Amino acid sequence: MKNFKIILILTIATLIASCSKDDAPTATPNVLSVTTDTPTGITSTDATLGGNVVSDGGSPVTRRGICISLTINPTIDDPANDDVLEMGAGLGAFSDTFTGLPPNTTGHIRAFATNSTGTAYGEDKVFTTLGGCPIVNVTAGIAAPTTWTTGNVYVINSSVTVTSTLTIEPGVVIKLGLAGNIRVNNAGKILANGTATNRIVFTSIADDSVCGDTNGDGNATTPQKGDWLNLYLNGGNGHIFEKCDFKYAGANDGGYRCAVLISVAGASFSFDNCIFAHTASSTGFTSQFAFYGGAYMKDAAVSVFTNNIFYDNNIPIYLNGTYSLNPNNSYYNPANPAQKNAKNCIWVYPDGGNNISVNYNETEVAYVMDGYLQKSTGSMNIGPGAIMKFPQGNTYGLNVINLSLDVTAFLTSIKDDARGGDTNGDGNATAPAANDWYGYYNRNTAAWANGTNILYAQN
Template sequence: MKNLKIIVLSLLLALITSCSKDDAPITNVLSVTTDTPTGITERNAKFGGNVVSDGGSPVTRRGVCISLTPNPTIDDPNNDDVLEMGAGIGAFSETFTDLPSNTTGHVRAFATNATGTVYGENKTFTTLGGCPIINVTTDITIQTVWRPGNVYVINGTVTVTSTLNIQPGVVIKFGSAGNIDVINNGKILVEGTTANRVIFTSLKDDSVCGDTNGDGNTTTPQKGDWLNLYLNGGTGHIFEKCDFKYAGANDSGYRCAVLISVAGSSFSFDSCVFAHTANGTNFTGQFAFYGGAYMKDAAVSVFTNNIFYDNNIPIYINGSYSLNPNNSYFNPANPAQKNAKNCIWVYPDGGNNIAVSYNETEVPYVMDGYMQKATGSMNIGPGAIMKFPQGNTYGLNVINLSLDVTAFLTSIKDDVRGGDTNGDGSATSPAANDWYGYFNRNTNAWANGANILYAQN
């Protein structure tokens, strides 16, 4: 009986041992696993794997296969990329740096020895950002629509002589010589929304539509990376909820994001942002928005709810233009970030029979000359400040001026009122005779008062 028990136990032990051997992992075959991709950006991702076993024959080649279709192999060089990573068993990995942005791809690790090639699991990955690139190299001569989901790249001058409709969410990037010129009957209609703004920016700006120029982190956007939008024709231009960033390359002395000329003053800009426009070394042509002599009628040139920050001078308008005070001159996300010379520059044209009002109190106005106004009226409202550069060619010679008791006429060097408007810190201070003065045409005499400061007369 005792011997029978021993025999039964021996049989059971043999059966258990046999089952264990049958269920044990096979280690005498070539085996490789695929790592889950990491470090994914617009153009890069880290791929790798692990040769678990060489199957008794040295691994002479290992790496990963990458494709837009599942289960890539080393045998399809027309559709699959192969990234080799040495030989032997063990883990391996490397960063691949030439991937298309905003794209879903597939990767498999592989290992090769004398018996052949085996593959690990298929892993899926999606690169970040990026948009399909449309290079704009021809002028807009027929009605054209630019649609969201694409990035439109402009490296030279694109002339618009027909209607260009730019839909919500469109991104336009410019190279160093890039700009848009609107002439004749050209018209631009920008239809941005709060959720999908239209962006005009530098080709080096990877923050929207990814790394369009494909240089990784080699370049970053800078002020003056592209020229401007030049409106010199057409009527009824609409720019709503759009951003102009990193413009202002030197254009015959002008360093602006938007430049208005004689025939381009019929427009509406609403809820747009003007930021990072190039800073120049003087006051001539260095404006994020250049309306100049041509922006003189608020019924024709509508400009409302716009934002300026990190520019040289925000805006240049005609002296007969009543600028809406709902525009602002600081970064809403960082109120301390304003403009180098935070003011409204004014071309000295009083216009005929025009009633003009200056009611902005956030920043001062700067009169760029000796403004003469023999008809109509001028109102400088409560809290408004008008400053004048130094010299006897800067002042007012006007009729029917209403100067509120809380408003000031003063020197551009007066940092106490309206801040450091000339952008020189404490290098200069206001003094008597800094500017010419205010000549009242009604009384035919120079005007004086507690709110008229540092004038010659």
């Protein structure tokens, strides 16, 4: 492969001028004749170009190749506007793949051949490179205030640590490789404010749908789940992610497969109108959540999470039992409502908190309590139509004071597909049965609670 950096709008001072603009040749055996191939393998920066010397007209062809320009019928004698790509000599077909073409640009090409009698041209062919963006390779940490600007694609193939303020402008695309992630520590902060028409995208290096073929491999690769690691927040205050897309994340990060991972000091954030899609999952992994808030996502006033969308993930979100999740988040693809998540639910860390009132009002998907939640202070409200499910065993249940369970709400087994759908993602492989989970112990009455909306419990 020849690596010609062709910028069609610039003057190329190194052209060799020796031929004039002629009409396409006739196919006469005694006349120098060449045809132009239709360009193939077109990406945002590459194309395979070539032609065929049909007849040398009785005199050996000493030069052949392609003339390329932004205007019709390019030649090699106009260095101010046209560029020349030489490809050997002699009769027959010739072609090569050329890189460095400007993205989203329409160009004209003509094959040419030169012998002692002059130069002949093939017909003019038109092609357009795919859309693309200037590439900025990010290899160093963000230790001083930095802005990533609109129109660029930022490529990350390693772990990039943010310890200062990183501002990401609307329309910026961040593409990451297998070892790529962004880690925020200490006083680091990310301010990523996209817009409805210029969303900010975090995606795979193989994702050609935004900013074109950034890795320059044509159609050789396509984006897959787990193509990059995650966004890891473990520091800073006031992170903002507005109208951002997180796609194809979830490579194995020490047992975690997540798009966003919140750790000890990273819970001060706002995620609004963001999309989390195509996050990887794998057999044997327990931490397979598109958004991992865990024990640290516990206060909706500190960790703001609104109007977000999850689809084609394993489990959408994991959060603390004290967190009142806004029901305006959704759990399906708006463009294809049938596309949801493998285990379409809200996973809850069993923390009751002290003197905290928590509300469970989501009705689109069920909540799953990941343990035996004990709450001796504050209150818990499971609102109309809400469903809370429990995995099998005597370590899953509620031991709660001041629980308000609406008459239309249910406490039930995770195997209960009739309520809240197939939450454990196993189809018809399992069915609910008595004693599937421990039960609900009412601290006010010091007794196990029962009712028509408390199903399949041991007690």
